[in-house]
Amino acid sequence: MKSFEGETLSWDCSDGVLEVSLHRPPCNEIGRPTLGDLERLVEALGALQDEISAVVFSSAIQAGFSAGADLGQLYREMQGLDAPARQAGVREFLERIHRALNAIDAAGAVTIAAVHGVCFGGGFELALVCDLIVADRTARFSFPELRLGLVPGFGGVPRLKRDLGNALVRDLLFTGRSINAAKALEAGLVSQVVAEGQALRVARQMAQQARKFDRETVRAAKRFVKPIPYAELRQEIELFCELFARPAVEQSLRKFAEGAGVMPYLP
């Protein structure tokens, strides 16, 4: 499917570049609707693999790339379920999101995330599956999950370890702080920082550059330079499910969902 208009994202393929635009208000929170659209995207990537050289992800939402998992939906889905059913539900979601993100990570085309504003939690994890991140100067990156009694569950830690020194990985996890684009550039997380509003334009230029190279060569180079940490990703699912069973997690999610924490994006 060369073009698609979904509830949470849309894409269009032209001249060997597939552009994906995230557009779910308020800030591209990733729940079941987004998961469904990502699964459709993965199908399209497979069908178009001999036609596309690059994939660009960006957000049409002013506030940012993505604020992460849809915690409100997660909390609502837990209600009325007993513990085994909750566990089964979250595990099913994690297995599916991992399959989708792993497929994007392994895509033969060069994948580029054009990031502005908040890129938190699950949103950060989506950016991390991409080969390249270009950030505008408004971008901020964060893994706030420990505030909820959880760890990143969409593959964030194994992929962050793939890209960054472990000291900064620990800083991000254990303080839950956000870092700005300049810090992300300094750490090697993003490849370019550009002026506000320019990330998508620059990402498109990168995609045009990637189009010049033989697809088979790019695929081989990707497998060589960006191994996918499947074993650690599996461990992450198990750890997340183990932590999710704790009562403190439901309390944290209730606080978030009911707006008791009025400043949810500050630590």
Place this chain on the structure above:
Amino acid sequence: MPVRSLDEITAEILDLAAQQFRVPRAELSPEDDFFTKLGIDSLQALDLLTRLERHFRIELPDYELQGVSDFRTLAERIQARVG
């Protein structure tokens, strides 16, 4: 980076905040609660933080903002990083 007094830093923060959130500069004072006065939420507060980091050429972890809601105290946090 020249040494700045707390009053200078506070004034620069008020200037930046007024500009970013389109609030008349004359309506802002150091003791104001910036969430209430600027009418911002936590996402917008992070945007302000990004601009302040860039302006003062510092890194200011957002956990430093815990318990900080007025411009003067924010200036103290920034001064501690500017040196």
